[in-house]
Amino acid sequence: MIERVIHMWKNINKWKWLGIIVVLLIFAIGTYVTTSDSKDRITYTQKAKPQRKAKPVNQDDLPTKWQEVESYEKINDFYKERVPGLEIAQEKGLTTFPQETSKLPQRDGRMQINEVWHSGRSIYIFYSIDLSALITEETNNYVNNVPSVEEVKLKKKQDADTQTLSTHAPPMQYGEGVIFENRLYSMVQTIPIPKEGEPDRMVPNPEEFNQQLLTSMTFRIDGHMYESKSMPVQYTFDPDKNRLGQYTFDRTYQNDGLAIEPLELNLGITESFLKVRVDHHQAQFNSSMNATLKTANGQQIPITPFLQKVEGKENIYEGYFRPVYSVPEEVSLEVKNVHLTNGDSFSFNVDLSEINPKVRGNTSVNKKAAEIYNTDVYIEQLNTHGAHGMDVRLGFRPQDFEQPKKLIGISPRQMGGPAFERPKNVHIESENGKEANVEYGGSEDSVYINVKDSLVQDASNLEITLKNAVFTEQINQTFKAERE
Known part of the structure; x- marks a missing residue:
């Protein structure tokens, strides 16, 4: 009889626990369905936060002060204030979340790449570094103690060569990072990965890019360099998106x-x-x-x-x-207007007898030197730079402010060439027998012409010809x- 009661009690307990398990499973499935249908099922916080706790520190020991925030959303607000378009990129799912971490050699802490945005013309890497990694017991007083990111290295897994990208990352002064839960959160901006044979500069026409590259970051801390390990990071850019x-x-x-x-x-x-x-x-x-x-x-x-x-x-x-x-x-x-050129030129003389080119200084001239397209050309100022030559500043003054055509100081362009190319459309002949072709720069109403020191020395006059003058329509x- 007693054995039968014990057997019944065991069966009751078994069914009781089975019932509890079933209820928990139903609750878990319901929770999964509910969250998977939610629009915000994965938040910035869930994607970007480090998966471990950082070592607590005394912030008085840090090399500088940073603002402390109370949430991951505030960290993202900090980033959005500094990176135009980041909020839209995040909403459209154009950023990636590597969550790759690395210990910094010989430092008491780690760094982590939390989020990456390849915008086409720039790559933004949003990272965090343990505050404990920034503290040095014996500080070198002869260097700038504010930490900074010195370089970012990228490498394909199958390649032996490593590309070092130019970075735009000022020292992490106050305002360049925020603190949350014993970590400093900051960012670094680099140029896109150039194609093979391309120079290390801004890409003129960004193309689609989708590659995983081994990425390492080098930090300058207390005057010394510390490079993270290489971490796999996905870089994605889709022009259409x-x-x-x-x-x-x-x-x-x-x-x-x-x-x-x-x-x-x-x-x-x-x-x-x-x-x-x-x-x-x-x-x-x-x-x-x-x-x-x-x-x-x-x-x-x-x-x-x-x-x-x-x-x-x-x-x-x-x-x-x-x-x-x-x-x-x-x-x-x-x-308002378009800028044209039809090959016209004009010349003028610059009197050097009243200035000392060996002394730095600015001499106001304000003298009419030429006329073209119903526009008076004035030599407004001569700026001497000692052993580095001088500048001639011209001012363009239309004879009628409302006239539809006038001379402007926008530099002539190489037809079909890149925007930063300027032809050397200024010819300078010096009284000392030397001559040179130089470029010029300016705006709609003025021009600066740089004259080399070799043309100025032992000369009292320069004859300058500006070729292929640009005018507005x-x-x-x-x-x-x-x-x-």
Whole structure:
């Protein structure tokens, strides 16, 4: 009888525990279904936070002071304030979360790559480093003790060669990082990974990129270098996913041999660009114009003055401008003037007898030196730099402020060349028998010409010829565009 009771009690306990397990399973499944259907099923906090605790420290021992925040969301706010477009990139799922960690050799702590954004023209690496790794018992008082990221190295797994990328990471002073749970959170910006044979500089036209690269970071701490181990990090860039809106225009402007046809406007997360056709029957387009993009909510965004020639397309150019973080249904392009050249030149003399080129100083001249396109050219100032030559500053003053054509100081461009190339369109002949061809730079109403020391010494006069002068064609036209 007693054995039967014990047997029944065991069966009751068994069914009791089975019931509890079933209830827990149902609860777990329900929780999974609920969270998997949620829009915010994976938050920034869940993706980016380190998976271990950092060693507590006395913050008075740190090499400098940083602001302390109370949540991972505040860390992300810190990043979004410093990286234009990051919030949209995160919303569109364009960032990756490596969560790769490495101990720093000979330091009491680790670093971690928490998030990466390849924006096309820049790569942003958001990382954290244990505060304990930044504390040094014996500080070197002869160096800058504020830590910094010195370089980022990338390598494909199968390659022996390592690429070291240029970084934009100022020393981690106050304002360059925040503290949370005994870690310093900061970021580093690098150029994109260049193609084989390309120089280490900004990529002119970002292309699709999707590779996992071994990544290491080198920190300068108390004057010494500490490199992390190489960690696998996914770098992804998709040009199509970085576009926010595309627009087409309503008309073409044609007058007196000049044709302007805005073709396409693309708004993107980190940059936007305008594609336009410009042609003139009697002059060459200087690949530059004065144009502004306007939105219905009052934003006015200037188009970069220098446009790039689209390879393989006759008279088609692209101009870039800063991002527009809203996507309006309609925008307008206001073109004030375009810049042209037809090969005209002008010359003038610079009297050096009243200055001492061996002494640094600025001499105001304010003397008319030439005239072209109903514009008076004035020598406004001579700036001498001792053994480093001198600058001649010219001012351009139109005879009628409203005249449609006037001389400007925008430099002539190599037709079809990169935006940063300027031909040497200034010829200088010195009284001492020497001569040189140099470039110049300026704005719509002034020009600076640099004269080498060898042309200035033992000379009382310079004859300067500015070739292929650039002039404006005033049009004051507005082109409306609608979103496709």
